[in-house]
Amino acid sequence: MAGKISNTPATYTPSPTSQDKKRPSIFTGSDWVRPDGRGLHQCRPAFLRTSAVNSASGSAYAEFGNAKVIVSVFGPRESKKAMMYSDIGRLNCNVSYTSFATPIRGQASDSKDLSSMLHKALEGAIILESFPKTTVDVFALVLESGGSDLPVVISCASLALADAGIMLYDMVASVSMSCLGKNLVIDPVSEEESYQDGGLMITCMPSRNEVTQMTVTGEWSTPKIHEAMQLCLDACSKLGKIMRSCLKETVSATQE
């Protein structure tokens, strides 16, 4: 990977400019306030940087409110000898939590489950035919859990894949939504997630308008699913734009 930049800050710098996903709330009459004071349909400010890890083929760091995630991509490299011949590439995903990621030490969600969800969300976007007989490893580490961890991991992983120069059909953006009573809240924090009546997560490729992964839990009526899907897809396309501009910034920084 030639495009390694040393002058890009890999640490956090507050960037209020990236907060451009505001939408007016439709529940203005509600006196209920979200823990971080956001509107019901307002996403957390996203901070994204590529090339956070120098030894990786590509990597990205994402910070959505308190949720902090780092993803490294290694490869494509030769598949293990034990694996059978395959004329398309393989994708290997692993998500892990640091032991200090959660308020109670070591009480993180099941990382096996998250890993398989990450795999399913990404496999549809990667052109696996472009690297036969080889494996691409995607390792995600959740530094701090702040709610909606999986969507943050997925979006960050897609950025890292793009940074590594892996051929993609499109960037993958992911947004989740919680149903609390009658209200739909986008991009929930941990506190909201623990009280939610239902949850919905969409992973999509914004410019192709294709959903690569979608999960729903809890009881939903059809109009509510329609509304939630629309809001999530909308937020996904906005997040996709932020991710694109982040990649462009990296490239223009290298050219200078």
Next chain:
Amino acid sequence: MVGLSLGEKNFIKGGIAQDIRTDGRKRLTYRPIFVETGVIPQASGSARVKMGATDVIASVKAELGKPNASHPDKGKVSIYVDCSPTAEPTFEGRGGEELSMELSTALQRCLLGGKSGAGAGIDLSSLSIVEGKVCWDIYIDGLVVSSDGNLLDALGAAIKAALSNTAVPKVQVAANASLDEQPEVDVSDEEFQQFDTTGVPVIITLTKVGRHYIVDATAEEESQMSSAVSISVNRQGRICGLTKRGGAGLDPSIILDMISVAKHVSEQLINKLDSEIAAAEACEEE
């Protein structure tokens, strides 16, 4: 793995496009469902469901346990699925483990509802015995005996049947227990309680082959799928869970269309299952 020749692949795809599948079914027709209850005497409730060559067993065990500190007034339910290599050689080792985990998470997502317990098939507050001290732990175990596609729907149906077969013993709590001690409980040997299973949803998997989607796909048809969406729907026609399998992306409008198709199919499936479960229960009592 299913090894198919090019001709066979085209035959399956062409049939689905013309609404006649290889076994003569239409796109939205299930295979005949066969339900048997009370197959495992050691369990509190059990059922076996056969759909064509797919054969699964679900067992429910109830044990006394301690409720979680975060939800003191609720019991706990856990679902595990085991894919034994006796069903298929590919289930040996990691292949089976991965599939087991995928099925377990999908079932948990489809049947257990949201974090607050809303939309759950089983009312968790009905499992509480003494708030914060004693509750029922329900362990639901699925076993794949033979696999010919559509495992998730079959397991969902088996769990529904097993839960309606489940009898939980009545519990007497000693009244004089002080606040800090663990209260003494007396589990009755004779009196049992039935679960209310009317709220347990059914799972419908729509498998997309070519431009069309089908229900109850066989293993051969599943090998030709581009993606599959599993939707759980309850009696009221509300969505209780949704998961997607397969790599290919789907247009959001197709997903919404699939949801409405699944709702339509679910009515027939729920009625079919109910009558099969009632018949199986009657058969067992004789």
